[in-house]
Amino acid sequence: MTAPLIEGLYREGEPIADTAAPAGPIAEKWTQRKFDAKLVNPANRRKLDVIIVGTGLAGASAGATLGEAGYNVKSFCYQDSPRRAHSIAAQGGINAAKNYKGDGDSIYRLFYDTVKGGDYRSREDNTYRLAEVSADIIDQCVAQGVPFAREYGGLLDNRSFGGVQVSRTFYARGQTGQQLLIGAYQALERQIGAGTVQMYARHEMLELIVVDGKARGIIARDMVTGEVQTHLADAVVLASGGYGNVYFLSTNAMGCNVTASWRAHRKGAYFANPCYTQIHPTCIPVSGDHQSKLTLMSESLRNDGRIWVPKRREDCEKDPRDIPEEDRDYYLERLYPSFGNLVPRDIASRQAKNMCDEGRGVGPKVGDFRRGVYLDFKEAIGRLGEDAVRAKYGNLFDMYKQITGEDPYQVPMRIYPAVHYTMGGLWVDYDLQASIPGLFVTGEANFSDHGANRLGASALMQGLADGYFVLPNTIRDYLADGPYEPIDVKHPAVVEAQDAVERRITTLLGINGDRSVDSFHKELGHIMWEYCGMERTEEGLRKAIDLIRSLREEFWRNVRVLGAADTLNQSLEKAGRVADFLELGELMCIDALHRRESCGGHFRAESQTEDGEALRNDDQFLYVGAWEWGGDNGDPVLHKELLEYEAIELKQRSYK
Amino acid sequence: MKLTLKIWRQNGPEDKGGVVTYPIEGVSEDMSFLEMLDVLNEGLTAKGEEPVAFDSDCREGICGMCGVMINGEAHGPERTTTCQLHMRSFRDGDEIVIEPWRADAFPVIKDLCVDRGSLDRIIQSGGYISANTGSAPDAHATPVPKDDADRAFMAAECIGCGACVAACPNASGMLFMGAKITHLGEFPQGQPERDARVLSMTGQHDEEGFGGCTNLGECSRACPKGIPLNVISQMNGDLLRAQRHRA
Amino acid sequence: MATSTISAGKRPRTGSILLKTVMAVTGVIFVGFILAHMYGNLMIFAGKDSFNEYAHHLREFGTPMLPEKGFLWIMRITLLVSLVLHAASAFLLWSRAGRARTVRYVQRKGEWATFVKRSMRWGGVALLVFVVFHLLHFTTLTINIGGTYDNPADRLVASFGEWWAVLIYLFAIACLGMHLLHGIWSAGMTLGLNTSLDMAERLRLVAILVAVVVVVGFALPPVAIFLGLIP
Structure with a gap:
């Protein structure tokens, strides 16, 4: 019997539970499990x-x-x-x-x-x-x-x-x-x-x-x-x-x-x-459409760097060195006085996005938007001296300079969150x-x-x-229960797996459409970042699911993979990976849609506190959402593993 | 920017290969060198030509997967990895010759991709400290002088890209090997195997068909991590010491 | 189950670093010899008699503990063996380097390193040829330049009266200087002396110093003789 379709997207299956952890006090579980786990005789291990x-x-x-x-x-x-x-x-x-x-x-x-x-x-x-x-x-x-x-x-x-x-x-x-x-x-x-x-x-x-x-x-x-x-x-x-x-x-x-x-x-x-x-707050901002990857700089930079944006939008184009202290908004220090620049990554990232959404982002416009905030070491250089800063962060500064052409010892770095x-x-x-x-x-x-x-x-x-x-x-x-029964390479399950792989390779090479693998990947990435990125909404996620489905359909009709199967073929490798991402992306959106709460890196705009912090809903969502594959033409099946907190009391997270 | 690329194309290990010229337009100076090749490949794919195969992975200068000869220099004109080389290092109208690493110990697989398994085999032969999992004493049991730890770190920065071999007039792998021997030799934990390590690794190096070192220093100049030549001298000294101990 | 650690049995009999070590040690022997040789040459500035006495004394050095010319022959044999080992190792390494890169680059930078590499190899060959010539000239007296004389000092002065002989010797001295410049540095590297950036500086300095001293020291007598500064 099939469970009913929920929201037209998924079904719910039986709950699951972790049955492997032993009972008892949390501090003794691992010792107990190591003891309980069967041993394998050294002579048998090589079999x-x-x-x-x-x-x-x-x-x-x-x-x-x-x-x-x-x-x-x-x-x-x-x-x-x-x-x-x-x-x-x-x-x-x-x-x-x-x-x-x-x-x-x-x-x-x-x-x-x-x-x-x-x-x-x-x-x-x-x-x-x-x-x-x-x-x-x-x-x-x-x-x-x-x-x-x-x-x-x-x-x-x-x-x-x-x-x-x-x-x-x-x-x-x-x-x-x-x-x-x-x-x-x-x-x-x-x-x-x-x-x-x-x-x-x-x-x-x-x-x-x-x-x-x-x-x-x-x-x-x-x-x-x-x-x-x-x-x-x-x-x-x-x-x-x-x-x-x-x-x-x-x-x-x-x-x-x-x-x-x-x-x-x-x-x-x-x-x-x-x-x-997880969207990491301290990455080097995107510089243009050609970009193939984003480069992270260790968040240890936040130990000594101070993050700010101009208080006024009209200052965003100015040279940051010309913006006086009183016109700078050290927003993390302002919003979270006790943790300041050291708040967890999800919070630091979302606040950077908020600042840019307010129009106070800095750096060059990509599209018609400035995506960047300053990470400033001037105070640290003054306090510790340039040599000490160099000893601690020299390689990161060099990397930043290599990529952007700007010298962070002189000009504040620009950072923006990226998927990490x-x-x-x-x-x-x-x-x-x-x-x-x-x-x-x-x-x-x-x-x-x-x-x-x-x-x-x-x-x-x-x-x-x-x-x-x-x-x-x-x-x-x-x-310890092995060696398991030997399997013949002619076993139907093995043959089926092998055939499936070969079929897929042949299909990918045979489509010979108009669009490169990368163009599909970029489009998928854009959909995911826009609708399943730092902030997610019901409407956006539904839109994303539709977009991904049609993109996937187009992929299998219109992708162009050149070259042969029997040599090094990087397009073919990428094509197989992107095909899987096109399926995963949809599941991510379904998962994000069904979880109508904000927690950690998952921020649903509909679920936030008055001052814009993530608002969990422990009554409904205190579980792990484990998805079962529903088949190529089926729907994913959600199995819930309820989370039990015995050692730690559930609290609303606060870093203020 | 408009550029003329002269790229080594080779269909497989057995193919003879040769240089093919590709004009490319619309290159921005903010692009990394590999992003410029991505643009070229998109264009080739659109035209129905097979894209140029080249290796890259992290694209942030640490995994060591990328690396090509650019105008006769390993990783190009800057001291960095190919992925961190940006097009602002070139000028409009430049002609850029791109070749794979050349060494018989690094056979070409396709186009700009080579097989650097020989470097892994050198590590297999002794580039480690034998410390079985779970058998370690407390990390503070043996303090290590900061200077020693710093020197070890400096040598351990090697990313195994193979630029040293590519740049060496003798196709020698001594800088790579010296870096590992110096790294492990600076630690108290590395002492028990120090003699055996250098004997075994240097033996494997020669077996792989790398050339000998003539102390010219091209390796160190090409090294994106700036590993100094003294790691080679350290290794030579260690080898002499090991031979004395065995004698 | 414990895993065996490194087995140290794989070492090929002639590892490239071993060959380098042979070159370094024999090279150091040559440097010692060359400095002593240079010192002897400079005796000519003390006058022909001093020079002849020095030449004669070489034959008697160590007597009566050694037979006459005993020291000389020990030196000759040591140098010959060193030369054979030095050259043989060099040729072996040269050929290995050739086999390590059989497909060449279409384009190559690093002109200085290539120049140094070639100067060591071809300069080394040139020195080898010169040594043969030099032995025929001053040791076996097979080649006579500017007439035959029965004492070393006269032979020296007569030989360097000829401009072409001076040129041959000056060219050889230049080759030697180049060879030492990289060779001493390289020997230091091979013998494990460069263990820090400071040591590298010192090693470079020593190499430059020795090379300059040798070039000047060897070039002085022929030039001085040719210019008639030695009576």
Whole structure:
């Protein structure tokens, strides 16, 4: 029996629940789970195959750790080397509840800050565990030789980050992600050298193989030869990152895509909270239509930079240095006196948008709109001296100058929000297992730890927590029941998956329409940014759904993909990714439409307080929206996982 | 801006390849170099010609995926990555020659894309500290002098783009390797494997078919991260020390 | 299950850094020899007798602990072995570098590095040819310029009376200077002496200093003789 169609868009299915977390006090759950999870005898591990898709922090660390443990790991990435995964671009730092500064930090406080920062839409158990293992990550990374910033005494330095009032962020100048990823990459390469991990670089996962309800392998395309390959295993781990590129312009890498997750979703994995996207406040503004990506500058800049716009619209064209103090509106300091420029990302972003919507934006007009606010270091240079500012932020300033041609030591930087991170992702239980048994999802690709908004320096923490410490302990419970029955490559499920991939490639190459893949991607991105971006409305989302549907229809009729299937073909790769984004975009809008509340990065104009802050509706929406694929011609099915807050009291978030 | 692009086109690893000339118009100086190539590719696609294959990913100068020879210089005229090179570095009417990295250790896959797997294999041979997950002592157990940590960081900034190899008259990979050896060698944690690391990595480097270093410094000049030549000297010294220890 | 760490058994027998080390060490031996040689040459300014005495003394150096010419032969053998090792390593590295890039760039910048690279290689070959000539001239006395004389000082003065001989020697000295300029820096790099930006500066300075001293020191006698400043 089919459930009734709601609002003409979706159906509601049975509620779901996380059954993997043990009962008991929150602080003991992880210890208990590690104890309860079955063990695999070292001699049996080499008989168990694990596929890991993605080699960012979550994928490389999991690959290295499972390889060390003795499992047979096959690791896949679309880049030419696992070291290039986009975790590498994270700048600011990684949180850990070490309390090395003695400023009152603790596991509980990190947990509390993360849940509060996530606007009470994350799962308590997972977030607590994240805070619990955070300290181990720092130990692990230091042991690997990650060059964290140090003080003269030789001990590790910390800084503070948006949304918190303690210093718990470890960093390596503005290249923390790079250094952590290189650490994980080296650990992975060590295992490749040792033969426990087989590396498939320039390979893209294009389909999940599900046999008897269990994830048993993937279909991957060798991007150099075009060969469509079948890889079978006992378990599949997706560590394939987020889907911010659905907006075309984002701070994601050019190749970041949703295909691995989306293919799994189409095979039965639930996609949770797709509308939770994070718009990062400190990015370099768009300069024109040619733009291919947006560049983020670490939000650590907000520690010393002051954000302002002119009080009067007519000052917006002036040289900022000529605008006197009394004519400047340091709006974050004015609106949020206690957190000031360090409010969480969603708030900082939305206020920047508000200022520009009021006509007080600065910088060149793109279209007929100025999209930018000043981030000013004049006061910091005066207070600390130019050398100290250079030591702290030099590389960011250089990057800004390289891209804009302006010198931020002289002129205030211009910043504007950009899509940065997606809190939503495949639904997982406490074991990080998706709704398909044998499919595990880690890092940004899952949904579990950040709720509706992620705090700065928490993504690196989650990626490494999942990969080094969580997944290796939970996946063994599943693998202990293996090795699972061997599958023949002629198995109907395998053949079906392989055929589907080949058919799709042939179709894409055969359409030979008029429009390039990029033009579709740009149009989709524009729709998403306009209607499912920083502020969402009922009307806008409905419009977006219609627009996306017709764009998708046109895509399959009119896209032009040149070249052949059997060589490196970057248009073909992009076409497959954009095709999946066109399906995901619609689901994001449906999710955003159905969630008639504002929370974290999801701001519904209809749900705000009198002074314009996000207004949650805990009575109706205190749940995770996990979507089941309804078929090509069907409608998505919503499964609700109710969120229970036992350790933390639900409050309206305030940073005033 | 109007430009004339001379781009190396090569259909596959076996193809001989050659330079093809493409005029391009409407280039703005705010574009990055790769965005200029995006515009070219959109135009080629519209005309029914296959777009130029080139690698790029993060486009913010950190992943190391991009990298082409521009007018005979690795990553072009500025000390930065190709993705962070902007068209304001060129003038209207310029002719720009674009080629892939050239080294036998970096075979061309297609057009401007090369296979840099040899760099990964050098890391596999010893570019790591063996620290099994979960076995680490507290991060503050061993303080590290700030100067050592800073030098390690300086060397660890390497993004593995391969510009050093491309720029080297001998197609040597010593700067890449020296950076890793210096990075890990500055830490107390890196000492137990220090000898084995340098012996193994330098061996792998030669096996991959990179040339030897003649200390000319082109690598360091081309390095978008400004890794100094002294990492090579450090590696040479470490190798001598390791050979003494083994003898 | 623990993973084995690095296996250090893969080292090829002649790693390129090993070859470089051979070049550096033999190069340093040559630098020592060249400085001593230069010092000896400058004896001519103290007069022909001093110069002849110095030449004679070389043969007796170390006697009676060593047989006559013993020291000379130790030097000769050391230098010969060094030369063979230095040149052989250079040729091996040269050929490896050629094989490391078989498809060349259509366009190439970095003219200075290319010039230095070529000057080391072709300049090295030129020096090799010169050494043969020089040995035939002053050691085996096979080549006689400006007549035959039975003492070194006269032979020296007579030879550098010829303008073309002066030119040959000056060209060789220039080659040597270029070779030292990069060679000393390069040897320092290879021997692990450049460990910081400051050390790099010092190493450059030492290389320039030695090169200048050697060029001036070697060029003085032939030029002075040609100009008739030595009676």
